[in-house]
Amino acid sequence: MYFAAEVDKEKCNGCKLCIFSCPEPNAISFNEDDKKIVIDANRCKNCGLCVVGCPSKAIEIVLL
Ligand code: SF4
Numbered sequence: 001m002y003f004a005a006e007v008d009k010e011k012c013n014g015c016k017l018c019i020f021s022c023p024e025p026n027a028i029s030f031n032e033d034d035k036k037i038v039i040d041a042n043r044c045k046n047c048g049l050c051v052v053g054c055p056s057k058a059i060e061i062v063l064l
């Protein structure tokens with residue numbers, strides 16, 4: 001059981017700001033197929049920067 005960032009794809013507009021705000025390499029990637037981001041919960045360090053930086057409030061820290 002651990003905390004990690006999770007994206008609500010309905011809210012994500014594909015702006016990629018979260019990718020630039022994330023300090024963990026490859027924790028957030030971009031899916032060219034649906035133009036939304038993907039968060040790798042195994043790489044996410046739960047810092048919350050992407051939550052703060054998302055203009056669409058599409059990311060939450062959740063308990064997995
Ligand atoms: S900052 Fe928010 S809206 Fe922009 S790509 Fe990331 S999750 Fe999507």
Ligand code: SF4
Nearest residue numbers: 022044045047048050
């Ligand atoms: S919580 Fe931090 S480490 Fe995890 S995806 Fe967001 S910015 Fe990256």
